[in-house]
Amino acid sequence: MNELSEINVEGVSLEFKLYQDKHTSIKEKFALMLRGQHSPQPKQFWALKDVSLNIVHGERVGIVGHNGAGKSTLLKTICRIYEPTFGTVRVAGKVAPLLEIGAGFQPEISGRENIYLNGAILGYTRPQLEKIEREVIEFTGMQDFIDTPVKYYSTGMYMKLAFAIATAVHPEILILDELFAGGDAEFIARAQERMASFVDNSSILVFVSHQTDLIRRLCNRVIWMDHGQIREDGPTEQVLTNYLHKGE
Numbered sequence: 001m002n003e004l005s006e007i008n009v010e011g012v013s014l015e016f017k018l019y020q021d022k023h024t025s026i027k028e029k030f031a032l033m034l035r036g037q038h039s040p041q042p043k044q045f046w047a048l049k050d051v052s053l054n055i056v057h058g059e060r061v062g063i064v065g066h067n068g069a070g071k072s073t074l075l076k077t078i079c080r081i082y083e084p085t086f087g088t089v090r091v092a093g094k095v096a097p098l099l100e101i102g103a104g105f106q107p108e109i110s111g112r113e114n115i116y117l118n119g120a121i122l123g124y125t126r127p128q129l130e131k132i133e134r135e136v137i138e139f140t141g142m143q144d145f146i147d148t149p150v151k152y153y154s155t156g157m158y159m160k161l162a163f164a165i166a167t168a169v170h171p172e173i174l175i176l177d178e179l180f181a182g183g184d185a186e187f188i189a190r191a192q193e194r195m196a197s198f199v200d201n202s203s204i205l206v207f208v209s210h211q212t213d214l215i216r217r218l219c220n221r222v223i224w225m226d227h228g229q230i231r232e233d234g235p236t237e238q239v240l241t242n243y244l245h246k247g248e
C-alpha cells in the first residue's frame with residue numbers, strides 16, 4: 001500500500017464553451033445569414049476558477065455545493081477525464097473512480113465478464129481478478145443475475161456491481177460522485193459500512209454528495225464549492241455548518 005497517496009490541484013481553471021444554438025431558430029439563422037451576420041459565438045463559461053487543493057493519505061474529503069457549482073467537474077479533472085485549461089493536477093496512487101454508474105460497463109456482456117473487464121481497466125492482476133469475482137458476487141448478492149448481460153440490469157444493480165468492483169481491492173484513492181441515488185436501502189447501508197471501514201491511514205476518499213448526513217458520517221474534511229471556486233475547505237463540522245446556514 002502506498003503510504004504517499006496524494007492529490008495535488010494547483011491553480012486549476014476549466015473553461016467550457018456554451019453553444020446557444022438552441023435559442024436561434026432556423027428562420028432567425030436565415031435572417032442573420034441574409035444580413036451577412038453569423039450565429040452568436042459560443043459563450044465562455046468557467047466551470048472551475050483557480051482551484052487549489054492538496055489531499056493526503058488518511059483524508060476523507062466530502063465535496064458539497066449548489067447544483068452546477070463545479071463538484072463533478074472537479075472530480076473529472078482529478079480523474080483526468082477533463083484537461084484543465086490552466087493549472088496542474090498531480091495524483092500519486094492508484095485511483096478507482098466511480099463517477100457515472102455503469103459508465104465503464106459493456107451492455108452486451110454479462111456482469112461476470114464486466115467484472116473482469118472493469119477490473120482489468122482498474123489495473124487488477126489475474127489472481128486479484130479471480131478473488132474480486134468471488135468477492136463481488138458475494139457482496140452484491142447477485143448470483144442469479146451475474147451471467148445476464150448488464151443491459152438488462154436496473155440502475156440499482158449497475159450501482160451495486162460498479163461499487164463492488166471499485167472497492168473489492170482496497171484502492172489507494174477512491175473517488176465517488178453521488179453514488180447512492182437509486183440504490184435500495186440494504187445496499188446503501190452495506191456500501192456505507194464498507195466506505196467507513198475502507199479508509200485507513202494509507203488511502204484517500206473523495207466524495208461528492210448532496211446528502212450532508214452521509215458526508216458528516218464518512219468525511220473528516222469538507223470542501224465547499226461555489227460557482228467554480230472553493231468557498232471553504234476545512235474540518236467537516238465547521239464547513240457543513242457554514243454551508244447549511246449560508247449556502248443554498
Ligand SMILES: Nc1ncnc2c1ncn2[C@@H]1O[C@H](COP(=O)(O)OP(=O)(O)OP(=O)(O)O)[C@@H](O)[C@H]1O
Nearest residue numbers: 016017018047065066067068069070071072073074
Ligand atoms: N461537458 C460540459 N459542457 C459544458 N458545460 C458543462 C459540462 N459539464 C458541466 N458543465 C457545466 O459546468 C457547471 C458545473 O457542472 P458540474 O456538473 O461540475 O456541477 P455540480 O456541482 O457537480 O452540480 P450538481 O450538484 O448539479 O451535480 C454547470 O453549470 C454545468 O452546466
